[in-house]
Amino acid sequence: MRPSARKNDEMREISFVRNFIKHPEGSVLVSYGDTKVVCNASVMSGVPRFLKGTGQGWITAEYAMLPRSTNDRMMRESQVGKPHGRSQEIQRLIGRALRACVNMKGLSENTITIDCDVLQADGGTRTASITGACVALVEALRWMQTRQMIKELPLKFLIASVSVGVYKGFPVLDLDYQEDSNAETDMNVVMTEKGDFIELQGTAEGHPFKHQDLNGMLELAQKGIQELIFKQKRVLNL
Amino acid sequence: MRPSARKNDEMREISFVRNFIKHPEGSVLVSYGDTKVVCNASVMSGVPRFLKGTGQGWITAEYAMLPRSTNDRMMRESQVGKPHGRSQEIQRLIGRALRACVNMKGLSENTITIDCDVLQADGGTRTASITGACVALVEALRWMQTRQMIKELPLKFLIASVSVGVYKGFPVLDLDYQEDSNAETDMNVVMTEKGDFIELQGTAEGHPFKHQDLNGMLELAQKGIQELIFKQKRVLNL
Amino acid sequence: MRPSARKNDEMREISFVRNFIKHPEGSVLVSYGDTKVVCNASVMSGVPRFLKGTGQGWITAEYAMLPRSTNDRMMRESQVGKPHGRSQEIQRLIGRALRACVNMKGLSENTITIDCDVLQADGGTRTASITGACVALVEALRWMQTRQMIKELPLKFLIASVSVGVYKGFPVLDLDYQEDSNAETDMNVVMTEKGDFIELQGTAEGHPFKHQDLNGMLELAQKGIQELIFKQKRVLNL
Amino acid sequence: MRPSARKNDEMREISFVRNFIKHPEGSVLVSYGDTKVVCNASVMSGVPRFLKGTGQGWITAEYAMLPRSTNDRMMRESQVGKPHGRSQEIQRLIGRALRACVNMKGLSENTITIDCDVLQADGGTRTASITGACVALVEALRWMQTRQMIKELPLKFLIASVSVGVYKGFPVLDLDYQEDSNAETDMNVVMTEKGDFIELQGTAEGHPFKHQDLNGMLELAQKGIQELIFKQKRVLNL
Amino acid sequence: MRPSARKNDEMREISFVRNFIKHPEGSVLVSYGDTKVVCNASVMSGVPRFLKGTGQGWITAEYAMLPRSTNDRMMRESQVGKPHGRSQEIQRLIGRALRACVNMKGLSENTITIDCDVLQADGGTRTASITGACVALVEALRWMQTRQMIKELPLKFLIASVSVGVYKGFPVLDLDYQEDSNAETDMNVVMTEKGDFIELQGTAEGHPFKHQDLNGMLELAQKGIQELIFKQKRVLNL
């Protein structure tokens, strides 16, 4: 029995609020149950130095948590003087995943930055960030198209992300904080709308896991991601 | 005529959402029109070193803006490596104002940290932060009382804050971003529910201002703060 | 009775030493009693990026205290790794005040940086800094005029600054450290030679203050600033 | 055909030099072909604060590259002022993997830090680091046992790591730099000597990858890790 | 002929102002011609961690230049985020030299910090700092003796410092900025009042120097240091 009384293959309630903040070119509040992340997409002309003159665009992401998004207050990274290692790892993952779903030539020499700021954390903040950021990214691409910065949407496919794990010996889908802190294995999966893998990051927390555990988890991930993509499409009218 | 078509002594629409985030001991989303700030209060036992053994508590504040709370994306302070000078100035102001309305002896050796994070900025983020933080502070004090960390609420009075200015030669109340960037004078006022001053910070942006300008602005500030205190009391059932 | 036995409207002994250091384009040692600040003005051609091509100049300030300018030795900001919040707040104030008294178009695309370094602190370091910096600024403008970098002095008016406060229930002028640490209210005022306000920053330290306290303090401030401007003019042969 | 003319399931030449540096409690130079990493294990009594009084030990890792371990000279992280995001991500991975193979209770309140410093990089520095660090860790545990800091070796199993990928459409084992920069998919695998998973990190660089690609890569990984474990055992006389 | 028209073995005008600043336990303004350095000594009870419980004291130094002490304005180290390499090198030298002249056992577990802040630089700031710091140190030791923190002055000997160099082929004493920037060799010498060496730092700027150059320079240094020690003694009434 899961702490939340969900079935093993049952996700938390998922929602997207579009136009959450007025300034960004794309702005989405994504919720996976009590996990709430603001994903803001900013379009800027120009690219980092290593791409200048190539005709290609760039997509990058930043990730942070409000100090009290968690149960204990965390020190601000600006006080620490640098982003936490964990934040950097997550924002590298988000950026990499988003770059996989866009044709960079089609962006021209423009940069899209997606800021994922966690308002409230209850497990799965990185997976919610990726799923929400993908929606904000599409909004930003449409905004560019409207202003004729790009001719057509350079989107290869939608992506979404969910966590799976082994909890008390059984594979479970979309772990909340309570499960996450007790799971034997924790795996974050990013997949395309076609069911292919973009990222797979599995970690044995307690015991090493076996190939059959992996297969059980991947099956759940595939189911969850199909549901997420379905909801992304609905909110984007795709 | 003000850009927003408001009357000179008319505030923007003010609202407070309590329990905005689930983890903090006090959590308020305050809006002054399109300016939206999350104010989260965290109670921690213990005090900074200079107060140890005195039996007194401490209140402090931190202030930051999401990168895309503004029209142009700002670089994250964690990337810069340190808080901006402006942020530090504002959080020093917020902390000072909140400490003025609490009896520190009555807090025992506990610290309350109020995080003010601006989701969306349209002028007046520091005044909205103070007004919202005061509500979150009262929530946190009540939380402490419920848990018998303190016997009675050590609150001396409520405080609220509003900006006033001279715009096109006339004093105006509660400037939004468009007015703020064109005002000749900009003044932030923090007052108690009794109508006394806690902080007064006036800056001549264009021309120096005269004593009669000051009096005109203070009259508007007093009116605005009365309205704010009225709304704080209603949302706090005081 | 004030600790220094001064009358309520009596300033400390004020002095200016011009050409204190040989390298800067303007160099003034200002003293308000035992408070001693070196104000050095540096002229550099060029302006910050946001002003390039506008034909306008820029004025900025930096403020710091020698580690042992105070009774207890303070850690150097270069050791801490960043300026203290208090230093940044003060240097923002100084810069803003100095920019108000110069016509930026008349500066052409040149930058003047005023470094205010406190050798010895006894209360009122920010007000002494502003008053001394104004003298160093005029020296630097004259230096530019001599070298024909500018045609005429783009000075709108002189400014000076003084602190006022409520001490043991009475308004007092130009607080020294002993008064400052015990005052109920502390207010820093920057005014022009014409008696108009540039900055007004009042803080209730102990009790909130009333409108009549404000008026009492402002009256003293006006008197003090007239004396300071008189002395500035004399040392500048104006 | 692979650039190195290796077969798809063929690893580079693997070697371990024990006692590479004289000061550490464990010191191993590990080579995967031209990739050379020094892994130094340091034993210190005491544990981080969150473990004090629990009777448990701790294992952590740090990872860095010499500036000229790569073809282009990289700026030193001490000049940048903080470790690169990539370095932090890798050292978090190494630490997590090593902690999985030790019984922390059996370490008592001691900390082992493994420094992995890359002398020469040619792809696979993180996998070589993990495999070499595991050997250095065993050396350090034996050193502790000799000094009776611990009664028995608290080692659950050996671990080793290798990269696999999809290169020109085929799965390949142990990618060198030339393959790595052109692979469609890159996956780092950490497994135990029993063939179970500790970490799995797969990234689609070019195209998303399919479940059958995953299976092909995992088969190669398993073969490579068996060979690595065999060599670890021989060099450790296990 | 030297630019200053001094003879080869002629020092600049040397002066010491005692009690320059009121707060420190020792405060000296030292001038070597136009080079002016404030040396402030602070006595604090307690020692760094590595000396706790040893009964020994500690002496350390910090060195910095005001931004406009030089001809071109230098960026503040607090803006850079860390002390310049040059500053650190100089303060390590000053600290080492001062520790050589005090019996650390006789200090008990107290720390003396000497802050050397350069107001105006014209060559030789590090040598002036050492010579002035020695006077401030004696003042601080006397202050401790008066308060019975120490029984007797734990001073082994006075030290002083001067630069020598090879300028246009001839050895010269006490280089000013103009000579320093053109000297072929530059050497800083710290000696005791007995004529023994504490530090010797010689650098060939243009050509390597020979043993006979070294001897020529050391002879001048010895003469200069005798004069400095004579003046130190006079100002200290020794």
Add this chain to the structure above:
Amino acid sequence: MRPSARKNDEMREISFVRNFIKHPEGSVLVSYGDTKVVCNASVMSGVPRFLKGTGQGWITAEYAMLPRSTNDRMMRESQVGKPHGRSQEIQRLIGRALRACVNMKGLSENTITIDCDVLQADGGTRTASITGACVALVEALRWMQTRQMIKELPLKFLIASVSVGVYKGFPVLDLDYQEDSNAETDMNVVMTEKGDFIELQGTAEGHPFKHQDLNGMLELAQKGIQELIFKQKRVLNL
């Protein structure tokens, strides 16, 4: 008797391994007994800003120690956030010494950076760094000549470095760690192959030293440096 049983004028075993790492333009592992330093030379086109357009090149050095190159593990400088003062002082010394032996005009506008990374420390890491860096520098210059970036080797002379000291009252050559920590005086000497001085840095650790001590130490230094230069020439086939 020296702890190592060496004669007073006897150096440790000296060796150079060329081509230690494959990527750099010059790469040398230098050993002075148990002190082992990797010296990697990197050639980059372009020069620092202050040399642009002068037709001159630049040589600079960086120095660091692996965390466990010493008996106690040192915190990484990238964790501290900045290089240690000691590292900066040493790298300034290395850079200065190397610049003395090259004709900068002959380098054209190219920069050579020498990274000296200490793998294992047993006293004398800065002297070994300089001696090894000189060999790596020659390798890099030859590499440039082969690629016709420069016409002829702009090398004025070879340099080498050794430490000397006073140990138990006698002058000794090439101190190892055990001697170094107990020596009364420690002096680092850099000389050219012609026997002239480039740098001389002597520090009295215990007692001040006398002119005759200096002469005794310099005699030993000269002998040691002749041996080092002989070995440099042999390994470089000069």
